[in-house]
Amino acid sequence: MKKLWGGRFTKTAEEWVDEFGASISFDKELVLEDIQGSLAHVSMLSSCGIISHEEAAQITDGLKILQEKAINDELEFSVELEDIHLNLESQLIQLIGPVGGKLHTARSRNDQVATDMHLYLRRETQHVVELIEGLQQSLLVQAEKHVETVMPGYTHLQRAQPISFAHHLLAYFWMLERDKERFQESLKRINKSPLGAGALAGTTFPIDRELTASLLEFSSIYENSLDAVSDRDFILEFMSGSSILMMHLSRLAEEFILWSSQEFRFIELDDSFTTGSSIMPQKKNPDMAELIRGKTGRVYGNLFGLLTVLKGLPLAYNKDMQEDKEGMFDTVKTITGSLKIFAGMVETMKVNENEMEVATKQDFSNATELADYLSGKGIPFREAHEIVGKLVLTCVQSQCYLADLPLEQYKEANSLFENDIYEVLNPVTAVKRRNSAGGTGFAQVEEAIVKAKSKLK
Secondary structure, X not given: OOOOOHHHOOOOOOHHHHHHHOOHHHHHHHHHHHHHHHHHHHHHHHHOOOOOHHHHHHHHHHHHHHHHHHHOOOOOOOHHHOOHHHHHHHHHHHHHOHHHHHHHOOOOHHHHHHHHXXXXXXXXXXXXXXXXXXXXXXXXXXXHHOOOOEEEEEEOOEEEEEEEHHHHHHHHHHHHHHHHHHHHHHHHHHOEEXXXXXXXXXXXXXXXXXXXXXXXXXXXXXXXXXXXXXXXXHHHHHHHHHHHHHHHHHHHHHHHHHHOOOOOOOEEOOHHHOEOOOOOOOOOEOHHHHHHHHHHHHHHXXXXXXXXXXXXXOOOOOHHHHHHHHHHHHHHHHHHHHHHHHHHHHHHOEEOHHHHHHHHOOOOOOHHHHHHHHHHOOOOHHHHXXXXXXXXXXXXXXXXXHHHOOHHHXXXXXXXXXXXXXXXXXXXXXXXXXOOXXXXXXXXXXXXXXXXXXXXX
């Protein structure tokens, strides 16, 4: 097959060399974006008098035919034509004749592929924002049901203080809100047009870059042609935001894995998001949560892979930059799939309220309440801390809990203890009283839900 750039060459590469250098196996993902960019480019060429209106109409009609075929998955691509750009241009020329060759006037594959990726990431970033909001909504629905469901809160994976289960879920809501903001802010960098930068130096043709930017709904153009074709910061930024998002999902996945174990039994994941064992009939494995935890690594890898590709590249375009796409596509696929799965897991999980409540009564996570109690009566907190620490030691040695100690024993530790100490030790009371801003108190959690809902509007 004749290469569209073959005029200078006397030899053609062997098939295996073509396969190694070709990107069509993965950049066909950009087919609709490539046609979208071409439609804007040909409109501009006509508007600027670079090609005739008749030629532009022919090319536009041909591109729309290819667009329809692409939507219906009827296009066939050739490795010999290397990439999505040359494959489409070749098919356009076959469809409408030599006039199709005028489409590439005042354009290079360098600014063309950059434009495609900007268009692709703009669309996918908006989709990711929608999926994040879907997961946030699932978290909110569960949070509203469990404002007064009390569970142990942990530090160092040791029971620390009782908290509202809704409060715990809302922590992830706000993590996701920051993730969403990162993606939304990245759109400022994504929504810039490199089209018209040419190979690296612009073009001698009297093009109108602002027009193509407007037609493609970009907010601005790249100010420097070298930067326009060599910039992949917008992809790195997307991958960075994706890595932070996956880190958050992985943390929640780990908690779901722990909470659904026999040791915790705080939640039960729906059958549709779990699997069984081929040998052990009783098993119900949290495989989807584990997969999300595992797939976090591949998203990190995609980020570091592209950072490594770009770190030593001179301006402007280099073939190394062909390696920017597969990781980008994989990251999009991974995070969108993970967000959908997680929304389903959260929405359908069963919360074992009794197990959570029992757990708060079989530990010393209410010890801080005693220290605060004494501190509120004028004892320096550090002294109160030591008094309560000794009481905890007494309980550990006696194999009982703080609520089991008689009032006389409390009085021996400090005369300021009164009978109301048992109400203070109640985990529900402990949670309810923590009404500082952003705290786990039920009133604060109700306020947080209202604020969270306003974010989704």
